[in-house]
Amino acid sequence: MSSAAVGVTGDESVLVARLSLEEKVRLLTGANSWVLHGEPAIGLRPIVMSDGPAGVRGIRYDATNPSTSLPCPVALGATWDPELIEELTTALGREARSKGVDVVLGPTINIVRTPLSGRGFECFSEDPLLTSRIAVAYVRGVQKAGVGATAKHYVANDSETERRTYDARISEGVLREVYLAPFEACVAEAGVFLIMAAYNSVNGATMTANAPLVRGVLKGEWEFTGAVVSDWSATTSTIASAVGGLDLVMPGPEGPWGEKLV
Template sequence: MLQYLSREQEIQVETWLSQLTLPEKISLLSGADNWSVAAVPRLGIPTVVVSDGPNGVRADRASSRRPAGPTNSYPTGIGIAATWNRELARQLGAALAEECREMGVDVLLGPCVSIMHSPLGGRNFETYSEDPFLAGEIGLNWVLGLQHKGVGASVKHFAGNDQERERMRVNVIVSERALREIYLAPFEKIVRRAQPWTVMAAYARLNGTYASENPWLLRDVLKDEWGFEGAVVSDWFATHSTANALNAGLDLEMPGPALWRGHHLQEAVDTWQVPEETLDDAVRRVLVLIARCLPGQVPPRPAAVDTVERRALAREIARQSITLLKNERDLLPIPTTVKKIAVIGLNANTRVTGGGSSFVKGLYWVTPLEGLRRA
């Protein structure tokens, strides 16, 4: 029996699978659009809506079932990791799940547990640490908090996506020992102990083969060795082949409409490049994802996004993430007679959330200068 799936849900998945036509199966293996998975109305199989994260729910109209608008922007990954607080990470995951439910989002695209390998990595703020243990512990509890509330996680970017320069085609050369001890360790912990509903395959090539079509990475390690039961989804436009990717273990091509699936996959199945059992395994994993999302698919609730409790959580994470707020016991050599501290440079008013897929249009922001004044 699959973890986090009832016997009734398993029966539903197998019933769906037995009733699907080949074209319907193929349609489920690529996105319907940028933010959703295809539905099969004939069988009552609904769509699944995904949204960017992980430090907030991207509330644009396309990635949610309600009108766009500002949402809570929580401290970024590097901030929550700086707290060294597992319980806070779990509370953050739970809070994000509640907001996802209010917005009609089924899967939040996070957490990012890529290792901070390069100090120039443009998305280092989004992930947790250069320490695989810390990244694994914080990411694990974030996932547990999120999925306990009925929203799926998408642990990313699997694996070796630790720099932004040439990330679409860079070839990451790394030994198996270093991979297992450092780069794969956070993923392994989360998969074995939380069974995330999805894992996102990275853009990069790993030892010569794109992660999205790397059979050693996706099939041998993730699915067979670690026992991953969920769906492997590509990073957006990270799919590079039809048969090779599906045979390697990439279940869902995103976004849609399909570039490498669709009629290309139909041809690959017809010419025996993709065995029927491989196709059915991928379809089953997508159906499991849909079945897991079904209980939470209620009409978006018109709730107040900006609540006292959510502000308090964001503030507490920020407070615990600060390395030094008060100079107690003269930790810094600043005389007690000093009454003013100069804050110099652009960083006094720098942005407090990074760009790219983790950007969230926050309800409010407190700059470093404002925070120091209030402290």
């Protein structure tokens, strides 16, 4: 998704320099549950986000606004067919555009550690290589249609039990070989637009304020230039999350950022 697609033309750095601190900060938190603030002064229109991984829900939840239901993601993984997945998700991206959606909040690329996981169906596989191949195809398809994709939930958010509070203690080798691998592939091979920071902690630091994994690995080592968005209501700090590499707090307009950053 390009700057022009959301109404911005010209050098973004020059346009942002025209905004006051308060106007800049306003752009860092949602306007509501699914829409980001626009900024008429620089031609930026509101940006619309929508779930989800198995079909574009849109922001109107009624029978007059139906959505095409794709096979659930674990079934997509079972195809072992990246080319087919890219075709399917290109169609998903086109449907998103028809609904006025700019960003799809998928794919979910966590690892299925147990068949009892409540959201295992929303992931592709228990295997990091297969997950990576299907995830890259998914992201390419959505973004080919001019819609941003979101790789989530960064990282190790692989259990529904206490998913908002648990601390995943993972060795460096396992973290990189298993849990981080699909995210790295989406960044390096598909140019994914957003990464969603998860609720949980990893090795003692909550993912919305995990500087080693967000600033260090994601933005530093992998040179990710997209936006890191919090999972909904996952951000529990102001300073730690801001300096830790988080770019966008959702939902809004209330939250730990806003005026507290000024």
